[in-house]
Amino acid sequence: MNAAADSPPLRPRLTARRGIGRPSVGKLAIFVIFAALAASCIYPLLFVASTALRTNADYRASPGGLPSSFTSENFERAFSQLHIGRLALNSLMVVVPAVILIAILACCAAYALVHLEIRLSRLLLAAVICMMALPPTVLLIPIFKLVLDVGLLNNRLGLILVYTALNLPFSIYLLTAFMRSVPVELLRAAGIDGAGPVRTLWSVVLPLIRPGLMTLVTLNFLFLWNELIFSLVILQQGMGRTIMVGIAQFQAQPEKNYGVVAAGLLLSMIPPLLIFVFFQRDLARGLTAGATK
């Protein structure tokens, strides 16, 4: 809608060059719109980076412009006031165990559902798909109550288990698609060679579904690193908060310092951006799973 509103000017050189090749008004129009949309997607990065690197006075002088001088003060204060290092560590201590746990449980479950003859496996998979469609907000209060009742409120283990459960349905569903691509003959051969199901899963199936596993791990890491609401409710205590909760609360202060907020945002974007750069393909594969099947 208003996505293109804050776009910097586009690059006329490229547009012109394309125009020479095949003078099509339609293609030029598409290009111009795409360039504006692309600018709106890149601008957040540029803006946050430039705001984080300049002083507050410099920012106020021209909020959208380029910095006239650089400072590292915002980053120092992101560590000392926002405790961004501590928050990032908190997030990692929840997200990494959860991602590993999800991968293990989803692998075993998908393997059993697809390749071990289990009664009701169709019904179970249908149930898993129904859970995928369930909006997590509906579960917020009963899960809060459950975590409270078993004494895991403000305890990382509570959030790890909740994250694992919430992301299992999607993860199992995703892996079943990859499980099905494992040739049955290979499993039979392993069985004839005397390998039990555990051995077969470990040394035959896992190497074959490694791309699926990569997709699963990157996607879950991204989801959980970026998650807010359950983290907000389950880890309420000051020093255990995850990075997104910390940033959300810090930026809500009326006296906030834009530079420090921007520095925090920039640092919190590092893991997602690394995933974006190095695991694009895995993300795309995971997010389109189901669309063309």
Next chain:
Amino acid sequence: MTASSGAGSVGPRTGRRHGARHSGRGLTRWLFLLPALVLLAVLIVYPIGDAIRLAFTSWDGFSAPHSIGLSNFEDLLKDKRFKESLLHNLAIVVAIPIWIAVPYAVACGIHTKVAGWRFFRLVFFLPVVLSPVVLGAYYGIVLAESGPLNGALRSVGLGGLAHEWLNDPALTLPVVIGIIIWATFGVGVLIFLAGLANLDEEIVEAAQVDGASRWQIQRHVVFWQLLPVIEFWTVIIVIASFTAFFPLIYTLTKGGPGTATFTVDFDLYSEAFTSGRLGYASAIGVVMMFIILVTCGGLVALLRWRRS
């Protein structure tokens, strides 16, 4: 790879009876499944039931919940803020056609291999990896009264277009919806591109040979072949329209100005964890679950009916 998206079909077939002979005795098989099933039962299935039970109680989060019958639901009927939240969700639903059309059009544009399409495909995906918290904080700064957007508008002489984007009751909800559409269109583009890659090119070529115009091909060939993918995306965003707004609203507007951007999920959170009325919030959750069930069920039924 046939065309039945997860839209409502009972899931892919798994009933292949094979490879079982090697798989050991009955119990070991279940051991693979058990940990996942236990976790799902305890943290998803049981809470669904508990959500319904709590909806009939009064609970402040400290003392034990006590049953109060239907009075939460009676109060909901009189709750102005809740009704307003529902209306805002309705506005979001009304915006769904845009939410479908934007990624669809962008994917078609990329599919025509417009100059720099690889770059565009990459960059359009960027907002998707960023947390709604980051986007909320970013737009909170950029759209502020004295922020860069208004500054830019004023400096190019369009000061008349400068608004209090986040402080104008009529404007803020459309702004929030626009940001969500912008933040998620990259996923839609990917999904539609996957659909376009599976397009039956022979039919397209046949249509070209028959002298169909580009628009006719788009309208009569591509659109119909992409329909399952469109349905898939629609189901995703219908669910997202009830659940994807909380983190952005929490960081960007806190439901404000006033209650102008309260959505049902934000209202649920506020009742529970700001006002400490967790039983009442559970009732909101139950109503929400019911609405999503009816909407998605109706959608799936509609799609099935249309298909047959």
